Amino acid sequence: xxxxxxxxxxxxxxxxxxWVRDDNFAGPRVRVSMGxxxxxxxxxxxxxxxxxxxxxxxxxxxxxxxxCLGLCGQEPVAxxxxxxxxxxxxxxxxxxxxxxxxxxxxxxxxxxxxxTVAVRDEEEKA
Amino acid sequence: xxxxxxxxxxxxxxxxxxxxxxIDAMEREVASAGLSGEVKVVxxxxxxxxxxxxxxxxxxxxxxxxxxxxxxxxxxxxxHLLRGRPVTRLVYGETLLPDGEVASLDDxxxxxxxxxxxxxxxxxxxxxxxxxxxxxDGYQALAKALTRMTPGEVIDVVKASGLRGRGGAGFPTGLxxxxxxxxxxxxxxxxxxxxxxxxxxxxxxxxxxxxxHALLEAMAIAGYAVGANRGYIYVRAEYPIAVKRxxxxxxxARDMGLLGEDIFGTGFSFDIETRxxxxxxxxxxxxxxxxxxxGHRGEPRPRPPFPAVSGIFGKPTxxxxxxxxxxxxxxxxxxxxxxxxxxxxxxxxxxxxxxxGHITNTGLVEVPMGTTLREIxxxxxxxxxxxxxxxxxxxxxxxxxxxxxxxxxxxxxxDNLTAIGSMMGSGGLIVLDExxxxxxxxxxxxxxxxxxxxxxxTPCRIGTRRLLEMVERITGGNGKSGDIERMEELCRYIxxxxxxxxxxxxxxxxxxTIRYFRDEYEAHxxxxxxxxxxxxxxxxxxxxAEKCIGCTLCARVCPAGAIAGELKKPHVIxxxxxxxxxxxxxxxxxxxxxxx
Numbered sequence: 001x002x003x004x005x006x007x008x009x010x011x012x013x014x015x016x017x018x019w020v021r022d023d024n025f026a027g028p029r030v031r032v033s034m035g036x037x038x039x040x041x042x043x044x045x046x047x048x049x050x051x052x053x054x055x056x057x058x059x060x061x062x063x064x065x066x067x068c069l070g071l072c073g074q075e076p077v078a079x080x081x082x083x084x085x086x087x088x089x090x091x092x093x094x095x096x097x098x099x100x101x102x103x104x105x106x107x108x109x110x111x112x113x114x115x116t117v118a119v120r121d122e123e124e125k126a
Numbered sequence: 127x128x129x130x131x132x133x134x135x136x137x138x139x140x141x142x143x144x145x146x147x148x149i150d151a152m153e154r155e156v157a158s159a160g161l162s163g164e165v166k167v168v169x170x171x172x173x174x175x176x177x178x179x180x181x182x183x184x185x186x187x188x189x190x191x192x193x194x195x196x197x198x199x200x201x202x203x204x205x206h207l208l209r210g211r212p213v214t215r216l217v218y219g220e221t222l223l224p225d226g227e228v229a230s231l232d233d234x235x236x237x238x239x240x241x242x243x244x245x246x247x248x249x250x251x252x253x254x255x256x257x258x259x260x261x262x263d264g265y266q267a268l269a270k271a272l273t274r275m276t277p278g279e280v281i282d283v284v285k286a287s288g289l290r291g292r293g294g295a296g297f298p299t300g301l302x303x304x305x306x307x308x309x310x311x312x313x314x315x316x317x318x319x320x321x322x323x324x325x326x327x328x329x330x331x332x333x334x335x336x337x338x339h340a341l342l343e344a345m346a347i348a349g350y351a352v353g354a355n356r357g358y359i360y361v362r363a364e365y366p367i368a369v370k371r372x373x374x375x376x377x378x379a380r381d382m383g384l385l386g387e388d389i390f391g392t393g394f395s396f397d398i399e400t401r402x403x404x405x406x407x408x409x410x411x412x413x414x415x416x417x418x419x420x421g422h423r424g425e426p427r428p429r430p431p432f433p434a435v436s437g438i439f440g441k442p443t444x445x446x447x448x449x450x451x452x453x454x455x456x457x458x459x460x461x462x463x464x465x466x467x468x469x470x471x472x473x474x475x476x477x478x479x480x481x482x483g484h485i486t487n488t489g490l491v492e493v494p495m496g497t498t499l500r501e502i503x504x505x506x507x508x509x510x511x512x513x514x515x516x517x518x519x520x521x522x523x524x525x526x527x528x529x530x531x532x533x534x535x536x537x538x539x540x541d542n543l544t545a546i547g548s549m550m551g552s553g554g555l556i557v558l559d560e561x562x563x564x565x566x567x568x569x570x571x572x573x574x575x576x577x578x579x580x581x582x583x584t585p586c587r588i589g590t591r592r593l594l595e596m597v598e599r600i601t602g603g604n605g606k607s608g609d610i611e612r613m614e615e616l617c618r619y620i621x622x623x624x625x626x627x628x629x630x631x632x633x634x635x636x637x638x639t640i641r642y643f644r645d646e647y648e649a650h651x652x653x654x655x656x657x658x659x660x661x662x663x664x665x666x667x668x669x670x671a672e673k674c675i676g677c678t679l680c681a682r683v684c685p686a687g688a689i690a691g692e693l694k695k696p697h698v699i700x701x702x703x704x705x706x707x708x709x710x711x712x713x714x715x716x717x718x719x720x721x722x
Contacts, residue, residue: 001389010257011260020185021131051127063127
């Protein structure tokens with residue numbers, strides 16, 4: 001180690017992935033529902049899609065798995081939690097949609113309205 | 127992508143509860159569940175809540191699992207790691223909120239008032255992986271010191287911080303370093319006292335096992351500050367895990383050029399060797415330690431000259447405790463004002479305590495100086511188990527004194543404790559409840575110091591032995607009138623004339639128990655009675671006939687055949703045959719056996 005710069009570079013490399021362990025993490029998070037209903041609907045592949053997309057985009061995000069949220073009819077279900085914003089719940093998530101959600105919402109900061117959970121009528125989806 | 131870290135404690139406490147087998151089981155189960163690419167299992171150092179080990183923390187949720195067994199692993203993997211359903215029966219009770227949510231560890235009684243500075247990385251990083259240390263600002267302080275500060279500036283910062291030696295004596299660290307720096311340039315040494323001989327103390331062990339690089343970095347900083355290029359870590363051989371982790375850490379630091387020649391390209395070179403102790407408490411005394419490193423039998427010598435002027439091989443040596451060093455990198459990085467804002471006026475920073483004895487939350491705690499003993503015992507420690515009353519807290523191990531209930535609200539710092547006849551010591555804090563005999567406790571510690579006396583000076587070699595004989599006569603039921611006064615006189619003589627700290631402080635447990643529990647001594651001597659029912663010579667076990675149902679359980683478990691009685695008729699203990707082992711007392715379910 002011949003300079004402060006080298007140490008700082010080593011620190012950057014070492015920090016890769018360490019945000020998973022951060023008690024005070026304040027970055028974006030994805031929560032994938034992995035209850036029995038979710039798994040039956042294909043949530044495992046959706047979880048993989050999210051982790052792969054996040055890794056490919058080199059994003060500092062946490063991925064959590066959670067029990068069934070109660071929206072069994074909408075499975076696979078995933079939520080995006082951005083700091084300071086209300087969680088946004090996505091329903092009938094597919095591999096392709098997960099990739100888009102990561103790009104437009106997780107990284108881009110704007111919810112993908114057409115994939116969010118339908119609460120009442122089809123027309124109310126803005 | 128790794129989305130989850132499972133941290134498992136690999137400190138000595140949890141290791142003896144088979145945490146290493148737990149880690150293996152976890153890795154196997156993660157692999158067979160196809161989660162190896164998503165879950166990383168990490169062996170860390172001590173989290174502090176030793177009473178509830180093995181400890182496992184699952185991130186990113188931060189779920190704190192306690193008393194985890196190998197059999198629990200499949201459930202943790204399939205329920206928590208795969209499906210996000212924490213295994214609630216294993217979650218540390220205090221973090222489980224009524225609505226099923228999991229509270230932060232920082233809100234629990236045990237952690238709320240703690241402030242982890244010396245222990246900041248323990249439980250957070252893998253001590254056998256230098257990159258994890260670096261990720262959390264490791265070696266930044268050394269880089270800052272070597273590339274942006276002069277040796278004099280480093281010493282000024284340590285002085286201004288107010289850091290005092292954590293080994294027990296509390297000598298100002300910056301001042302000690304300045305003495306060594308003031309010596310003419312030449313061969314000088316940095317030394318770490320990692321002997322930790324106090325029974326019941328494991329603060330240094332946890333730092334060595336959980337964050338060894340903090341020590342290496344601090345010693346290199348000290349070397350730069352005083353002009354030394356070589357360091358020794360004197361670690362007791364009874365800490366094999368600590369020795370192994372230190373050696374791994376030194377190897378990794380050397381490989382990365384953080385120890386060795388021309389560190390950070392500044393021309394400063396520093397390297398460290400370990401030296402193992404071999405079971406001598408006296409070798410925790412700084413001059414005896416130096417003698418031991420030099421290859422001689424560990425024996426202290428008079429001071430002056432102090433080690434900072436003439437130490438190892440007669441060269442100027444900085445000698446500090448593990449915990450003292452563990453604070454240095456943070457002080458250099460965050461500044462003297464940050465450190466001196468913590469604690470009391472004359473005792474800055476935090477102190478690590480090894481909480482043991484009759485306390486619910488046995489383990490390792492770190493609190494700002496000035497925290498009261500009551501907060502440590504009742505809040506952090508979770509109080510005395512089984513509804514018993516607090517009697518005293520023993521600080522400073524065999525060199526320290528007891529603190530009775532009347533001083534529970536004392537803010538803990540170096541000077542306050544000395545004023546009431548105790549001392550901070552290295553951090554061992556043993557809590558005693560109403561069933562403890564204070565005379566017996568003094569005897570226990572004195573027995574230890576007598577055994578460990580090196581024999582070089584008469585006051586300690588002979589004085590402590592005579593003192594122990596007096597205390598043993600008293601606990602043996604043969605105390606004589608005037609014994610207390612004779613012991614006090616002998617204690618004063620030993621304290622004033624012994625060559626080193628071992629002898630000088632050996633009388634402390636006796637003196638402080640006489641000061642606060644004189645009535646117990648008097649009961650032993652004049653009434654031949656042990657109020658706490660501990661001293662066997664003055665103890666009698668008796669069966670209360672009205673409560674005895676004649677179940678014969680006690681008679682069957684008695685090793686001396688001292689209990690007689692027919693089935694369903696009251697039994698009787700023969701005091702002539704009774705060896706007072708207490709087996710019958712433990713066995714009786716009717717509460718019919720009492721201690722008198």
